[in-house]
Amino acid sequence: MREKNTKAYFRNQIMPVNDFVFIIGTYLTTMLITFVQLAVIIVIGVIFFGTNLDFNLVRLLPILISAILIFTSIGIFIGNIAATEETSILAAIIISLIFLLFSNMIIPIETMSAAIGTIARLTPFNISEMLLRRSLVFGSNMSLGDILMIGVFLIQLVGLIIAVWYSHRYSKQRDR
Numbered sequence: 560m561r562e563k564n565t566k567a568y569f570r571n572q573i574m575p576v577n578d579f580v581f582i583i584g585t586y587l588t589t590m591l592i593t594f595v596q597l598a599v600i601i602v603i604g605v606i607f608f609g610t611n612l613d614f615n616l617v618r619l620l621p622i623l624i625s626a627i628l629i630f631t632s633i634g635i636f637i638g639n640i641a642a643t644e645e646t647s648i649l650a651a652i653i654i655s656l657i658f659l660l661f662s663n664m665i666i667p668i669e670t671m672s673a674a675i676g677t678i679a680r681l682t683p684f685n686i687s688e689m690l691l692r693r694s695l696v697f698g699s700n701m702s703l704g705d706i707l708m709i710g711v712f713l714i715q716l717v718g719l720i721i722a723v724w725y726s727h728r729y730s731k732q733r734d735r
Contacts, residue, residue, distance in 0.1 A: 578727055582635070589631045590624070597623070613698035622694060625712050626687035632719035633683075639726035658684040686712050 604610040633654065641647035659665065661679035668676050668685070679685060686708050693699045 578724070582723065582727060585635055586628065586631055589634075590627050593627050593631075594623075612695045615694070615698070618694045618700070619691075621709070622687065622690045625709065625716060626683070626691070629683045629687075629712065629716045629719060632716065632723050635723045636719060636726050639723065639729065658682055661685070662688065681711055681715075683712065683715055 601612075601614070604612075634651065637647050637650045637654070641650055661668075661675075661682050662684050668679050671679060690705060690708060690712075693705065
């Protein structure tokens, strides 16, 4: 959102560069920053707290990349449809609160009604948390249920990436 208010944004808009390049640049930058943050958190956890987690990169990398992509997609989508920085911050906080409310953190999913519990189980936050917990804490290999969850995760991701693409195009047309 801050980029939209700079002169660089205007220069980027008048350049004959495909939208795909800007979107991929945003994804790659976010991925790099997130992996550095994860590395710092893991190092702090191992050194100061003595955590004993199973860091099998073959199991972790697909889960982490999928989670980073889906939450980055949500952020890009919010940033593209919001008119101002304040609106985007408010929307991000509301969506974060909804994800938190429908997670196991506040109310156990098992105590929710059947329909809401099913929806809550399929949120990106719950899917990524469950897969990461199973992989890191329990060191379990992927089961058929986990593969189905990743399938649901990837369907959500594809839908969000399509929404990001169209919201980016809408944002460009609106800014003109």
